[in-house]
Amino acid sequence: MNFPVTRLRRLRRTPALRNMMRETVLTAHDLIYPIFVTHGSGIKEEIPSMPGIHHFSIDRLKEEIDAVVKAGLQSVLLFGVPEHKDEAGTSAYAEDGIVQQAIKAVKAWAPELVVIADTCLCQFTSHGHCGVIEHNPLSGAAEIANDPSLELLVRTAVSQAAAGADIIAPSNMMDGFVYAIRTGLDQAGFEQIPIMSYAVKYASAFYGPFRDAAHSTPQFGDRKTYQMDPANAREALREADADVAEGADMLMVKPALAYLDVLRLLKESFDLPVAAYNVSAEYSMVKAAAANGWIDERAIVLETLTGMKRAGADLIITYHAIDAANWLQGN
Ligand code: PBG
Secondary structure, eight states: OOOSSOHHHHTTSSHHHHHHHOSOOOOGGGEEEEEEEESSSSOEEEOTTSTTOEEEEHHHHHHHHHHHHHTTOOEEEEEEEOSOOBTTOGGGSOTTOHHHHHHHHHHHHOTTSEEEEEEOSTTTBTTOOSSEEEEOTTTOOEEEEHHHHHHHHHHHHHHHHHHTOSEEEEOOOOTTHHHHHHHHHHHTTOTTOOBEEEEEEBOOGGGHHHHHHHTOOOSSSOSTTTSBOTTOSHHHHHHHHHHHHHTOSEEEEESSGGGHHHHHHHHHHOSSOEEEEEOHHHHHHHHHHHHTTSSOHHHHHHHHHHHHHHHTOSEEEETTHHHHHHHHTTO
16 A cells, blocks of 8 residues: 555644644753852852853852743752761751752742752762761771661751752662651651652763762762662662652652663653653763764754653753753743
């Protein structure tokens, strides 16, 4: 049989038809914009490996928050780059810590903006690991101590909620972290604050530029004992199962692009909202190619983010968020 116009092509003939048949529509409400905050004043410093992304001191943060609101975004994710680091990451849970200060400032400027706090220790520890270090009594080897780390993470989460964070996003991958943080938040009277769990976080080379940005490269070893092996997908279900049982309100897959199958698997296996983290190297690679004139940045970014949503992401954390939201508005 030979049709002049096939059935599929009949549905694609005009822009209006394509609009009507479209299965996935990306909007600014899907996007979460990560922001790096640092001590000091007058600082707006570009991260060399992430063109367009800056470190902001609080007095310069307002201009970025204005851009976020103007683009029609509803949510930001705050990362701290502190002045002071020590073995126990004390500035992560200090009442006047950099993230706590930033949360207060943002909520004062834009109360309707959903402020998500990254809850981790690696930017705040001198050794750059996401927990505290203990020496194994038998071998003497330095190891990440799970339960003592949990205690500090709970303090961090509670202090962020007390500063006004709307969502707590623990990214540390210690065992039992969701349960510990849920219990800690509830006991402190923050039952209403949801937990967005980095349930499925791979030990990935795609975090390279972020670690430069956050000065959080581990000083010894790597994160392979607490982050997942990129070769495993079924293990992601076990990680997510645990987090759901412990009280997670949302699940996250990180990184996004090389793990869209995992995103889909989670989406089909759980009824909680699923977020994708379009991480730093995914961003940097696009920016580098675009700077060379090798790709059409706008088209590549919108296609990529649409692909993540199609794969199952209800939310996408992305450094492209301001640009993408402006493009979606036709700006
Ligand atoms: C650390 C953390 C990392 C990222 C977010 N939180 C890096 C890591 O695990 O080393 C990476 C984000 C990105 O690459 O954009 N808790």
